[in-house]
Amino acid sequence: MKLSGRRFIAVVAHTHVLQEGPVTGRAADVIAAANTAAEVALRLVRPGRKEKEVTEAIQKVAAAYDCKIVEGVLSHQLKQFEIDGNKVVLSVSSPDTRVNDAEFEENEVYAIDIVTSSGDGKKRAGLGLVECVNHDLLQPYHVLHEKPGDFVAHIEFAVLLMSNGSDRITSHSLQELQPTKTINDDPEIKVWLALGTKTEKKGGGKKKKVARLKQDIRNGVTVTDNRRSHTSKEISVFCCPSSFSFRSSCSPKKPKPSIRTRFMVTEILFWVLKSALWALVFGFLSVVIKGRKNRKRAVGFFHPYTNDGGGGERVLWCAVKAIQEENPNLDCIIYTGDHDASPESLSGRAVDRFGVELLYPPQVVHLYKRKWIEEGTYPRFTMFGQSFGSVCLSWEALSKFTPLFYFDTSGYAFTYPLARMFGCKVICYTHYPTISLDMISRVQERSSMYNNDALISRSDQTVGVFMYIIHHTVVIYVVDVCIFDKFMHFFIFLFSSDVAPHKPFFCGSIWLSRCKVIYYTFFSWIYGIVGSCTHLAMVNSSWTQSHIEKIWRIPERTKRVYPPCDTSGLQAHTLQLEAFSVAIRKLDAESSRPKLQFVGSCRNTADEERLQNLKDKAIELKIDKDVEFYENLVYRDLVRLLGGAIAGIHSMIDEHFGISVVEYMAAGAIPIAHNSAGPKMDIVLQENGQQTGFLARDVEEYADAILKILMMPEIDRLEMAAAARRRAGRFSEQKFYEDFKAAISPILCPASN
Incomplete structure (x- = not known):
């Protein structure tokens, strides 16, 4: 054979x-x-x-x-x-x-x-x-x-x-x-048969050589080739009597699975991998070509979480409304991982939660691989894992429906090259960069900050806290409940004077910090490549614009469009003299203890667990009677809570913009924001020479600002609140619509022709 x-x-x-x-x-x-x-x-x-x-x-x-x-x-x-x-x-x-x-x-x-x-x-x-x-x-x-x-x-x-x-x-x-x-009787044949098929390594033991020599002498064999090894076992086999079994004597030893086995395995693996690779390539190309041929005149909004309730969702619905007003001939498609979402429910949610009334309900494409972008799926190398997962989720989205315009409102930049392969015009609204130069510098300094492992520096991924003093009630408004536990050190300072101020928990090593610097640097390089694939990048603040232009290197395609804030709906509930006067009268030495009111949304089971941990922490600190929690409030209830505030605290470091700061400024609450990024560069600035709020960095500075507001004369506080409200008018929904339409018009013009 x-x-x-x-x-x-x-x-x-x-x-x-x-x-x-x-x-x-x-x-x-x-x-x-x-x-x-x-x-x-x-x-x-x-x-x-x-x-x-x-x-x-x-x-x-x-x-x-x-x-x-x-x-x-x-x-x-x-x-x-x-x-x-x-x-x-x-x-x-x-x-x-x-x-x-x-x-x-x-x-x-x-x-x-x-x-x-x-x-x-x-x-x-x-x-x-x-x-x-x-x-x-x-x-x-x-x-x-x-x-x-x-x-x-x-x-x-x-x-x-x-x-x-x-x-x-x-x-x-x-x-x-x-x-x-x-x-x-033939010693020469026995010598041939005694030769091994493999050459032994030099340096064999003397005892083995002597034993082989003695066996050769007993069998009458003359060794003439010192390069070949004789084994006594093989010689004795071929010197047995004439009636013997060749199954045990003449059969060669089973070859070791060395060269032949490795060669065969390598060949098999090579062809299997090659075939699988070609199958993937052809499958990928066939789907992409089919998608390019079947592109629809539509704008596809990639927003996997349509129930997060934050500023990102407000931008989504305002962007949908702006597209509908600018070009009614374009369909609006929402890619969402919320399986219970429908066109009617999403339209109703936009009105109930944000007061945004769409011209007509958008179409919905359900995604079933959203777990690939969840943080819990990737305990380590989370940024790379979520970025790769976003590509897989975007592949599912574009395979089901390929629009003419791909609009990312959630910050998944790694999906942009894939969208361009499908022939889409890529537009994005970036709230904050996935990686920034500040993050790299903090790891180099081994500072406590978000996205920093506990082995390097204890991670605190903050979003934003706002304090409102309503009559004799202190209200903390948190955009996302999933980060409630990150601010317990602030509550400890307010209600427990014997507790030391919060300090970063550092237990890392220089070696791990350097490794993470390399990891962040490599990720930022790739992030710059994929981000540059967008045709239009809209950013929400000067801080975000600065970082995006440095990393993506497309300043000519980067436009700053401040996010929308419904300032008109908040003004009617805020600057009421009676509310401020009652608050001043109640805040004396004999007044009851203030209360904390948390207002936020829970997206999933993990958020609910974090909220429960926060409640347990309040019980541990014996302040549970002074803390109230409000989950998933509709927009009108949120407006009601904001309407009675006279001050608000925001404590997130490097907040990309700070839309919540604008919300309580519009409500007449004097802001106390973190002295960094968006609030510092865009929001808490002087308005016509008047101060609009306070900036702070640590707990002591926040406490001093709170006391200044409480001890401030009523007239001065009203003047500062009025200036803050005028400043917030720069970030209204109407202003967003104007800037947004001006930015996307050059991209949408070919579609309208």
Whole structure:
């Protein structure tokens, strides 16, 4: 049997007598002669030896069993795509057949082909298809024929010549034989058989060498080749009496799964991986091509969480409304992972939660792989994991519906190259960069901050806190309940004077910090590449614009559009003289303890667990009677709470914009915001020379600002609140619509033509 694949060829042949029990008589002699000759050839076919040595050894073994090697059978070299190579090994030397006495070389492959006969071993006839042979379509092979009553055996296998010896890559099992002849009296054959197929490493133990030498002497063997190793076990096998089992004595040791096994496994893995890769590539291209052909005149808003209730969702609905007003012919599609979302429910939510009334309900495309972007899915390398997951989620979205315009309102920049492959115009509204230069510098300084592992510096991912003093009630308004527990140190300061101010928990090492710096730097480089794929990047603040322009390097395509804030709906509930006067009168030494009111939304089970942990913490601090929690309030209830506030606290470091700061400024609450990023650069600035609020960095500065507001004369406080309200008017929904439409008009114009 000859097996040929796309690369190399292997051959194998064997003679087996179909009978029960051992083979005896001359039939056993013929098979034993062929097998022993093949074993000898296996040991002699190795780099450095001559082909003539193999020929002489084969004939000598056949003579020991009183058999003949059949003429015309050649052991030959195997090459790629070629069964009969240039080099051949004669089984029988004859004047009619002459070949060059070549030398075996490393990395060659040979087919050891032995045919023995109990007759004279002469080839008898040549048969062939005359016409095919005459036209070189077939190559004739001589038919070997023996006279009736003689036995013939055929053994063939492939041998790979390696630097450390010969490796048989095809083999067979040998049935039990009881030949009539023996090779005990021929020491040269025993020496050949004693040769190992592998060359042992130098430096073998002296005891093993002495034992082998003594065994050779007992068996009458003269060792003439010091390069070849003899094993006493192999010698004793071939020196046993004439009646023996070839299953245990002449069968070679099972080859170690070294070169051959590794070669086969490598080939299989190579083709499997190659096939899988091509399948993925063709599948990817087919989906992309189909999507490009089936693009719809629509704007697809990639916003997996349409129930987060924050400023990002407000931007989403205001953007949808602006698109509907600017180009009514374009459909608006919402890609969401909320399976219960419908066009009607989303339209109702936009009105109830944010007061945004859409012109018509948007279409909905449900996504079922949102878990790929959840933080809990990636305990380590979270940014890379979520970024890769966003690509998978975007693939699901674009495969289901391919719009003409792809609008990302959630900050998943890694999806932009994929959207461009689908032929979409990419637009994004970026609230904050996924990675910023400030984050890298903080890790270098090993400061406590968000996205910093506890082994480096205890992570605090903050969003924003607002304090409102309503009459004799202190209200803390938190945009996202999932970060409530991050601000307990502030509550401790307010209600427990014997507790030390919050300090960063640092337990990291310099080595881990440096590793994370490398990780952040590499991520920011990739983030810059994918972010530059957008056709238009809208940002919400000067701080975000500065970082995006440095990382994405597309300043000509970056526009600052302040996020919307419904300042008109908040003004009517705020600046009431009675509310402020009552608050001032109630805040004296004999007044009751203030209360904290938390207002926020829970997106999932993890947020609910964090909220419960915060409630447990309030019980632990014995302030649970002074703390109230409000979950998932509708917009009108939120406006009611904001309407009675006279001050608000915001404590998030590097808040990209601070839309909540604008909300309580519009409500007439004097802001106390963190002295960084959006509030510092865009919001809490002087209005016509008048102060609009306070900026603070630590707990002491926040406490001082609170006391200043409480002790401030009523007229001064009203003037500051009025200035803050005028400042908030710069960030109204109407202003957002104007700037938003001006930014997207150049992109949407081709679609309207």
